[in-house]
Amino acid sequence: MTPAPGSPGDVLTLISAGSATTRSDLARLTGLARSTISQRVDALIERRLVEETESGESTGGRPPRQLRLHTEEHAFAGVDLGATHCRIVLMDMTGVVLAQCEDPLLIGEGPEKVLAHVDGRLDRLLAVAGRPRAALRVIGMGVPGPVEFATGRPNNPPIMPGWNDYPIPDSFPGVAVLVDNDxxxxxLGEHRNAFPTARHLLFVKVGTGIGCGIVAEGRLHRGAQGSAGDIGHIRVNGHEESGCRCGNSACLEAVAGGAAVARRLTELGVPAETGADVVALVQAGDTQALRLVREAGRLIGEVLAGLVNFFNPEAIVIGGALSRVHEHLLAGVRETIYRRSLPLATHHLSIVPSRMGVDAAALGAGILAIEHYLSPDNINKIVNA
Amino acid sequence: MTPAPGSPGDVLTLISAGSATTRSDLARLTGLARSTISQRVDALIERRLVEETESGESTGGRPPRQLRLHTEEHAFAGVDLGATHCRIVLMDMTGVVLAQCEDPLLIGEGPEKVLAHVDGRLDRLLAVAGRPRAALRVIGMGVPGPVEFATGRPNNPPIMPGWNDYPIPDSFPGVAVLVDNDxxxxxLGEHRNAFPTARHLLFVKVGTGIGCGIVAEGRLHRGAQGSAGDIGHIRVNGHEESGCRCGNSACLEAVAGGAAVARRLTELGVPAETGADVVALVQAGDTQALRLVREAGRLIGEVLAGLVNFFNPEAIVIGGALSRVHEHLLAGVRETIYRRSLPLATHHLSIVPSRMGVDAAALGAGILAIEHYLSPDNINKIVNA
DNA sequence: ATACTTACGCCGATCAGCGAACAAAGTCTG
DNA sequence: CAGACTTTGTTCGCTGATCGGCGTAAGTAT
Incomplete structure (x- = not known):
C-alpha cells in the first residue's frame, strides 16, 4: 500500500530533497502539527537517519535548528560493470562521493570472478572512506545488457558470457543489491543531476553500441521484459548494405555506433578500431572522422526524431564514449530532430550532452541505491522496526 | 499527497475492481479491523456510492452481505468527437452502457456549435436512461488532435479549426470534463477491457491518419506537451516521393494511412477516396486493395518494430477504420515486427485487433470519466465533504 | 435440536496526532 | 540595556480514529 502522508518516510524525503531544512519547514510542507513533526524527527534522529547541525539564521525570532541527513553511518555503492572495465563509487546518503576506483576488468571472465573483484574493491573503498563494512546499505549496479530488475538476473545478455540468469544479489549477502542496465x-543519474524537474527524459549512450535509457514520470521505464530502450537495432534509412551482429541490416548501431564509424574510417584509409580511436581522430582534427561523426549524429537523430514524436520527452541527453566529441555528434542529432519531429514536440525540447562524463554509470547506480534506501516505504520499515 | 491506505477511496477501489464483494473481503485485503471496514462501508452507503444486495452464498456460516457500486444515481458520459461524427455513450458507474447515440457532425463548425450539440444529446440520453441531469458526474471526451489534458484546451490541432486553446470544460458548468486525444x-479503453493486467500497451489507430495511444504502468503517457503517440509522421524507408501534409516526406501516415492507400489505389486505376472505400474494396475481394493494405501493415510494422524495441510493451492493439480488415493489416504488421524487433521484446508480445469497434473512443472516454470519479482522491473528497 | 462456522454491530481500550501553553533563543525598540 | 516581540521547539492533556473482544445474527453440518 502507499505510505500515509506525513509518515516518517515522507518527512525524510522532504529533508533529503532539500525542500525542508527545519522542523518548521516540515510542519508547513506536510500540514502536520509542529509537535507531530518533532516526534517524527526525533524518531529519525534516534535511527541515525537525520542529524541536527548548529542553528541557522534567525528571521527575527529563535533561530531554527537545521536538519540534514546523517551521513556518517551509511554508505552506498554504485558499480559500473562494462565490457572491459569496472568503476565503483562509494557515496554517502546525500550522493557525495567518498571514494572511487576504476580497473580494467573483463566481464567475460564470468560472474564469480568479476563479483569477487567488486567485493574486494568495496572493502578497499570502505577502508579509504573510513567506514565499516556494515555501513554499506545498498549496492546499485549497472551492467551492459538486459536485466530482470526485480531479481537482479541478466536476461540473455549478448556480451556477458556466463552471466545469463545469474543471481547477482546473492553474491553480496546481507546487502540489498539493485541491478539494472547500464x-x-x-x-537516472543524468535526470537527477541535470533535469530533476523534467517529467520525461531520454538518455542516449553512443559507444560501441547505441542504447537509450527512458525516464517517464520521473521514474525509469524498463518495459515488460526489461528490454526497453534498446534502440541500437532500429532500422535507419538507406544503409541496407550494413549488416549487424543481430542478424538484420541497417540497424542504427551498425551504421552509427562507435565500432561502425571506426570501420568506415578504416575503409576510407584512416585506421581506427574503436570508438575511442574515432574520438582521438576527431580531437586531432581529422576531417574524415569529423564528417563521419556528424553523419552518425544525423542517423541517430533520425531515430530519435521518431522517438520524440512517440514519447514527447522534455530533454534528450547524449552520453557515451562518442559524446566526448559531442559538438559534432550533437550538431547532427539536432539538425535531424528539428527537421523531422513535430514542432509541438520540439518546441520545449532540450538536447544536451551528458554532464557526468565517464563516471555516469557508477554515479547513476549509486543514486539508484540511495533512492531505494531513502524511499518512504523503506524508511517507514526502518523506523517502525 | 497520497491517500492513506485503507481510506474510503481505497475501499471503494477494491469494490469497484471486483477484488472484494463483502465486508470480510475488505478486512482481509486492507488489513483493517472488521469494525473499521464497517464504518467505511457505512459512509460509502450513506453517500450513495455503494449498496448492499441480497445475501450471497454461505460458506458454512452466516452468508455475507454482498456489496456493489450503487449505480442508479450516477451517470458518466463518454464523448467521441471525430472530424465528421459525434458518438456519445452514457454509462453507469460500472461501465455498463445505458444509452448511446451517433450523429454526423462536422468538427469544423467550431466549438460553440459542436459542444451545444453534445449538450443537447446528453440531455436526450439522460432522458432515455431515466436519470436526472444532476446524475451526470463526469464527462470524458476524445477529440482528434493534441490537448493540454490538465486544462482541456486543444493545442494547435491541425483538423479542428476554431478550437485552438478553447476551454472545452467551461461549456459544461457544474460537471467535471476531461478532454484527451481520441x-x-x-x-485506455482497450487496456481496461482487453488487457487490464498488462503494464505497458500500445494502441495504434489506423484511419485517415495514424496515431498511437500509450499506456505505461497502466496509465496513459501523454508526454511533456501532450503530443506523445504522434507516430503518423515518423519516417519510413524508401517512399521519399510521398509528400505529407506536415511538410516532410515519407511520413508513415503519408504512405500507410487510409487516405494514402486510397490515393495509391486510385493511381492503379481502382477509384477510392477514403479509408472506408479501401475497406469496402478489400471486403469485396479486390486484390490490389488487399495487397496495398497488407503493404501498409508492413510499413506500420516497420515503425512499430522500432517502438517495440524502445518501449517494450506487452501488447499492441490495432484499431481504427482500416482495422476492419485487420486480418490483412495485422499480417503485414506482425510480419515486420517479428522480423525487425529483438526476440526478448517480441517473445511475450501480443499483437491483436481492437475488440471495441467503432465505439472504442466513446467507451474509452467514458472509462476515463469513471476512473476519475472513482479515484481514491476524489472519493475521499466526497466522503469527507 | 445442537454444535459449529461465518458475518457483523457494539463498545470500551488504546494510540496517534492535535493544539494550547510554556520554554528557549534570538531580534527590535525606546 | 531592559523589555516587548518573534520564531522555534517541547510538554502534555485532549480528541477522534482504529482495534479487538464480545454478543448477536444467520446460515450449515451432524
Missing part, C-alpha cells in the same frame, strides 16, 4: 542508471 | 482514450 544505460538505465546513466539516464 | 487515440489516448481508445488506448
Amino acid at each position: 544505460v538505465n542508471v546513466m539516464a | 487515440v489516448n482514450v481508445m488506448a
